[in-house]
Amino acid sequence: MLKIFELELAKSRRRKRFFNKAFKIFKEKIEPSITYFEKK
Amino acid sequence: MKKNKVDPLLSFYYDCLPKNIKTKKEKELLVEILQTLTEKIYLKPNYELVKELFFEYLEKVLGYFEPPLRISLWDYFQKNLKNEEKIIAGKILYFYELNYLYHGDLSKHQKEIEQFNKLDKLLVLTIILKLIYQTTTLGLKFVKGDIKDYLSLIPKITERNFKKDKKKWVLQFLKRIIDLNYDINLDFNENNPEEYIKEKYGKSLGELKKEYLFDEENNKPGKIFERISWLLYKKTILSEKQLKSYKKHKSYPNIFEYKDIELCNQYHSFVEKNSTPIYELSEFIFRKRIAGFTILNLKELYEILKEDKKEYDDLKLTKIKRNLFYKAIFMVLSSSFMRLAILKDKRFFKKYPPQIKKLFHEFNREIIIAKKFYENTIQFLDKNEFYEKKLFFVYENLKIILALLDTDLLRMINYFWFRNIGYSILFLVNKVLEKETFNSQKSNNLDYFLFGTRIKTKKGKIIKGYVQKISTIG
Numbered sequence: 001m002l003k004i005f006e007l008e009l010a011k012s013r014r015r016k017r018f019f020n021k022a023f024k025i026f027k028e029k030i031e032p033s034i035t036y037f038e039k040k
Numbered sequence: 041m042k043k044n045k046v047d048p049l050l051s052f053y054y055d056c057l058p059k060n061i062k063t064k065k066e067k068e069l070l071v072e073i074l075q076t077l078t079e080k081i082y083l084k085p086n087y088e089l090v091k092e093l094f095f096e097y098l099e100k101v102l103g104y105f106e107p108p109l110r111i112s113l114w115d116y117f118q119k120n121l122k123n124e125e126k127i128i129a130g131k132i133l134y135f136y137e138l139n140y141l142y143h144g145d146l147s148k149h150q151k152e153i154e155q156f157n158k159l160d161k162l163l164v165l166t167i168i169l170k171l172i173y174q175t176t177t178l179g180l181k182f183v184k185g186d187i188k189d190y191l192s193l194i195p196k197i198t199e200r201n202f203k204k205d206k207k208k209w210v211l212q213f214l215k216r217i218i219d220l221n222y223d224i225n226l227d228f229n230e231n232n233p234e235e236y237i238k239e240k241y242g243k244s245l246g247e248l249k250k251e252y253l254f255d256e257e258n259n260k261p262g263k264i265f266e267r268i269s270w271l272l273y274k275k276t277i278l279s280e281k282q283l284k285s286y287k288k289h290k291s292y293p294n295i296f297e298y299k300d301i302e303l304c305n306q307y308h309s310f311v312e313k314n315s316t317p318i319y320e321l322s323e324f325i326f327r328k329r330i331a332g333f334t335i336l337n338l339k340e341l342y343e344i345l346k347e348d349k350k351e352y353d354d355l356k357l358t359k360i361k362r363n364l365f366y367k368a369i370f371m372v373l374s375s376s377f378m379r380l381a382i383l384k385d386k387r388f389f390k391k392y393p394p395q396i397k398k399l400f401h402e403f404n405r406e407i408i409i410a411k412k413f414y415e416n417t418i419q420f421l422d423k424n425e426f427y428e429k430k431l432f433f434v435y436e437n438l439k440i441i442l443a444l445l446d447t448d449l450l451r452m453i454n455y456f457w458f459r460n461i462g463y464s465i466l467f468l469v470n471k472v473l474e475k476e477t478f479n480s481q482k483s484n485n486l487d488y489f490l491f492g493t494r495i496k497t498k499k500g501k502i503i504k505g506y507v508q509k510i511s512t513i514g
Contacts, residue, residue, distance in 0.1 A: 023428060
């Protein structure tokens with residue numbers, strides 16, 4: 001049970017570590033499109 | 041990668057990635073984050089988030105409880121919430137009730153939902169996190185009414201003597217575990233008693249029986265049999281005053297209360313006439329002092345404790361021993377009950393000795409980790425981080441807590457919790473019983489352990505020892 005959790009936890013930690021990098025992409029390329037869709 | 045072509049949104053994320061990212065793993069990871077941020081957080085309306093993350097969880101946990109608990113649900117959920125949060129939490133629970141009443145059809149409440157969707161997403165996620173945490177504590181309330189019972193019990197746990205009502209409570213609790221079919225049965229296939237005896241005494245059980253109980257092949261009484269015969273015979277011919285020193289003998293606590301003994305002045309005839317009760321008593325002493333008693337399940341323990349001390353139970357337990365049993369049970373139960381209190385009160389732990397803390401940690405690992413996650417997330421929210429990062433981290437931790445305290449897992453934890461309690465109680469109780477048997481580390485002679493006593497020498501000096509050969513009387 002805990003092993004599954006530890007695996008998930010490791011994945012989550014990796015995601016958090018890469019968050020800033022992903023967020024930069026999100027801000028530059030994805031968010032403008034979201035705003036566009038929302039306005040529409 | 042083939043799938044990306046099928047899902048346009050997914051290929052859009054891949055297209056957004058900078059060209060300098062080479063490894064497939066890193067690409068996948070970034071896409072995963074982008075997907076979560078976009079689809080699971082940004083594009084998801086607040087109401088959908090609440091439905092997905094909270095309603096399902098709450099519904100499952102509530103499924104464990106009896107309906108009247110729903111009435112006081114709101115009071116319960118208000119704890120740990122700030123004023124502003126209380127209003128939104130109230131709204132969430134209101135939606136939950138509407139969902140319950142209208143079977144998910146909230147078409148008449150669209151305006152309220154639209155208003156709710158305009159609320160700050162981070163605030164909504166934070167409240168969901170807090171509500172899930174509260175729901176978990178609900179999930180640990182496995183049977184209605186228990187909380188009240190054990191909270192009144194905990195402060196008294198260090199008492200030396202257990203009052204009647206506390207004992208009654210323990211018996212009721214054992215009965216509940218048995219009735220719920222959560223009783224444990226110790227399996228001795230893995231822990232063979234024959235091997236254990238051989239290792240402890242260097243002799244097999246059969247050899248020990250021959251030596252101490254009765255050698256049926258040669259029709260020769262064993263050492264305990266001879267001693268019992270002699271003591272019982274003495275009882276029949278000695279006066280009360282002369283008997284006093286024998287009564288103190290701890291090895292044979294109840295021997296003098298034994299009924300159905302036929303009186304006879306001649307020793308050999310006495311033994312012959314009373315061979316059945318002598319054998320029964322000898323066998324009891326043999327089990328109690330050499331082979332050892334083992335209580336295999338809680339039902340057996342319950343039956344023994346239920347009898348109280350007026351009538352002798354199968355193990356002929358003394359009051360002290362009974363209290364040791366209760367003490368063992370209390371120790372296990374108190375460490376288990378703490379799991380709920382620990383979710384609420386940090387000071388709670390300080391009152392207890394390390395052994396109980398250790399037991400508690402073993403029982404409640406998942407809950408302790410979830411608690412840590414919850415506290416870390418709340419702390420993180422106060423940090424000077426940018427909004428989107430907070431949003432993402434809270435969402436991530438919320439998913440972790442949900443995975444850790446999954447309702448099916450929670451149910452399983454409760455199940456294991458019962459089984460652990462049962463096992464730990466039986467382990468400690470059997471340890472109490474095992475202490476009655478010979479311990480090679482404390483004594484190097486089994487005969488001395490069995491028959492050793494204080495002997496007054498002719499000069500009046502008192503020495504510890506035993507008479508190796510029982511003199512033949514009659």
